[in-house]
Amino acid sequence: MKSVSIGELINEINKYDSTMIFDVMNAYNYARDKHKNQYRESGEEYIVHPLTVAYILATMKADKDTICASLLHDVLEDTDTSKEDIEFEFGKTVAELVDGVTKLSRVNFESKKERNYANTRKIILSITSDVRVVLIKLADRLHNMSTLSFKNPEKQQEIARETMEIFVPLAYNIGAYKMKCDLEDLSFKYIDKSEYDRIQDETNILLYESNEFLKEMVNKIHKILLSEHIPNQVKVRIRNLYGIYKKRRKGQKLKDIHDLLALKVIVDEVADCYLSLGLVHSLYKPINSKFKDYIANPKTNMYQCLHTTVFGPKDSLVQTQIRTNYMDKIDTFGLAAYWDLNPENASTKMQEIIETRSQFYKSLVELDKEYENDQEFVEHVKKELFSGNVYVYTTEGKVIQLPVGSSAIDFAYLVDPEGACKLREVYVNDKKVHEDYILHNKDRVRIRTDRFSFPREEWKNKVKTTRALSLIRRDL
Ligand code: MN
Secondary structure (H helix, E strand, O other): OOOOOHHHHHHHHHOOOHHHHHHHHHHHHHHHHHOOOOEOOOOOEOOHHHHHHHHHHHOOOOOHHHHHHHHOOOHHHHOOOOHHHHHHHHOHHHHHHHHHHHHHOOOOOOOOOHHHHHHHHHHHHHOOOOHHHHHHHHHHHHHHHHOHHHOOHHHHHHHHHHHHHHHHHHHHHOOOHHHHHHHHHHHHHHHOHHHHHHHHHHHHHHHHHHHHHHHHHHHHHHHHHHHOOOOEEEEEEEOOHHHHHHHHHOOOOOOOHHHOEEEEEEEOOHHHHHHHHHHHHHHOOEOHHHOEEOOOOOOOOOOOOEEEEEEOOOOOEEEEEEEEHHHHHHHHHHHHHHHHHOOOOHHHHHHHHHHHHOHHHHHHHHHHHHOOOHHHHHHHHHHHHOOOEEEEEOOOOOEEEEEOOOEHHHHHHHHOOOOHHHEEEEEEOOEEEOOOOEOOOOOEEEEEEOOOOOOOHHHHHHOOOHHHHHHHHHHO
């Protein structure tokens, strides 16, 4: 991300809403004045940083309050300005956003001090009040990560690790896939430089070798859809380097190209997705077992798409992803996509969606209710929400997200909080297993209950989630 000028920011905003220019200029002049005589480690004037953060958000068509708050996001921290000053000049919403971003910079999972646990708790909960705070903070982190080379090596490591630990999961949980991938790669580069370089080289070679036949596939698919009057765009999408690294660690070879490169077919209507699927299969034969319908069966972070892996030219296997424009925007930007899709009431819509559909949000609220002690709260948030997840299916094909290490009892309490206490038998992929069975990705889980079964004391030690634990205590 290169630094931008005020002219470039205004240009970007003019593309979608020129009515906010007056207020944006006011916020810019105010911030420039406050940061006068401050410089970045790169030697640039400080104002370049808030400008670039605002620019990143403008490319996502952010609303006026968000753009103004992003220009002002460092004045509370770095200058003698107060929250009241900002509220007086720019209104309550902008002041709340700037305050939220300033606090979010202080989340710290490592600190062992009592006082910091209380603070961290407050900050984590502030995330839930306006999701735009998270978006501004992510844009801020993106720019800081791309100028990390100006810091000393120790600081680089610390910031890169913190990004992986806190900001990557946050981006994931609001569905901001592009920001998540960019943050991962920027951090990966500092955490393991030699591995980063090696994967980048190998990927480039593979891209070079596949270039010809991918082009051929893009053209053929584009033409056959047009001949059936389906407007479309076909692109090559490359998995991010950290994503490839994770696959490699699981023992996959890089030449399994279908996990690394994919064709992305974007159409207007949902019905066209299925028509296009048929047309793609008429050109290239699919591997039946690799087909996935995430349109009928969305992922927990709202991802929707058809995935099919086909036999391409030159003995290659190529994953083809088919989706609508709408799905593509949600997948790329997550909740932030509503700035573009629903400009009239985007922030209300974002907040409504995160409160009703996000398991992350619901779990935060539950953990807050459960733990009075700040340290316990912070540790559980870290363990249950900021470490990895597993994804398993119910017998109806619904996807359920749980923290890594969760058992069948955790699953039972998540899908059926009232009935789980009557748990009698557990079947995973049609095989009977013990109730403390640890769940794996893609397990299909069936819980059998009967009215003569009762919860047992020992269950308390066999669950990972706070939700299950507190329900077991209730049932006992
Ligand atoms: Mn900043």
